Amino acid sequence: MTVLIPFAGLSPVPWKNGGGSTTEIAIGPPDSGFEDFDWRVSLATIEKDGAFSSFPGVDRTLALVEGHGMTLEIDGEPLMVTDTEPVAAFDGSSQVIARLGRGASTDFNAMTRSERCYHTFGRRRLSGGSTFVARADVTVLFLAEGDVLELRNENERIGLVRFDAVVLEPGSVWKLEAGQGMIYIVDVWYHQDEEDEEHYE
Missing domain, CATH: 2.60.120.10 (Jelly Rolls)
Structure with a gap:
């Protein structure tokens, strides 16, 4: 079945650390949550430098949508996310810190649980x-x-x-x-x- 997801009907959820917000776009199975999803796609706005949440057993891809990008420190190794290199893939269990360059960054995120x-x-x-x-x-x-x-x-x-x-x-x-x-x-x-x-x- 084809499912259209209008962004205007979605609501952002502020992060507990105050550093940004995430708008969930789609998740599978539909009634799953953070602990038991198979796959999830979302749009996040990062407004401050800070650490990403840990998702052991999850593979992640992040892609720049708006803004000037950032540097991701993934287990201590820097990776630039920019207009020319807009995509980063990493293990959800990695220690990831986002350091913004010039202002907020809006990013598309895809996650899948690797065992499934x-x-x-x-x-x-x-x-x-x-x-x-x-x-x-x-x-x-x-x-x-x-x-x-x-x-x-x-x-x-x-x-x-x-x-x-x-x-x-x-x-x-x-x-x-x-x-x-x-x-x-x-x-x-x-x-x-x-x-x-x-x-x-």
């Missing part, structure tokens, strides 16, 4: 029409740049504005229509258990 699933992250520049195929068990598209994006196929027509997201049905094929823009793509695959592997042999 894994994810890949991609960026696609939009200009006019293109085709997109949802190949993963879960595919999330997020409109990071641009005013409007239209997705359509034989059965559905969906409109997104900036920061909206959509969860696509596995195997679905879409025509994308936009002016200038950028989408972030999170693909989530679940690990096959032994019974499934035996079944497919």
Whole structure:
């Protein structure tokens, strides 16, 4: 089932340390929380230098959306997140400290629990029409740049504005229509258990 997630209907949650806020975009399973999610995507605004929360057993990807970026200290090693190098991937159990450069930073975040699933992250520049195929068990598209994006196929027509997201049905094929823009793509695959592997042999 295709699920449109309008950003205007979401609410940011301030961090306890006062250093920013997070807006959860989508989570799986839908009734899960921090302790038991399989996957989660969100948008965070970092307003002050500070440490990230620890998520043992979780793989994370962070991508710059707005602002001048930051330096992430990941287990003591610096990693620059900038307009030219906007993506960082790291283990959720790592000690991560964000140090801002010139003002607040807004970042897209993807997380998957490694014992259950894994994810890949991609960026696609939009200009006019293109085709997109949802190949993963879960595919999330997020409109990071641009005013409007239209997705359509034989059965559905969906409109997104900036920061909206959509969860696509596995195997679905879409025509994308936009002016200038950028989408972030999170693909989530679940690990096959032994019974499934035996079944497919």
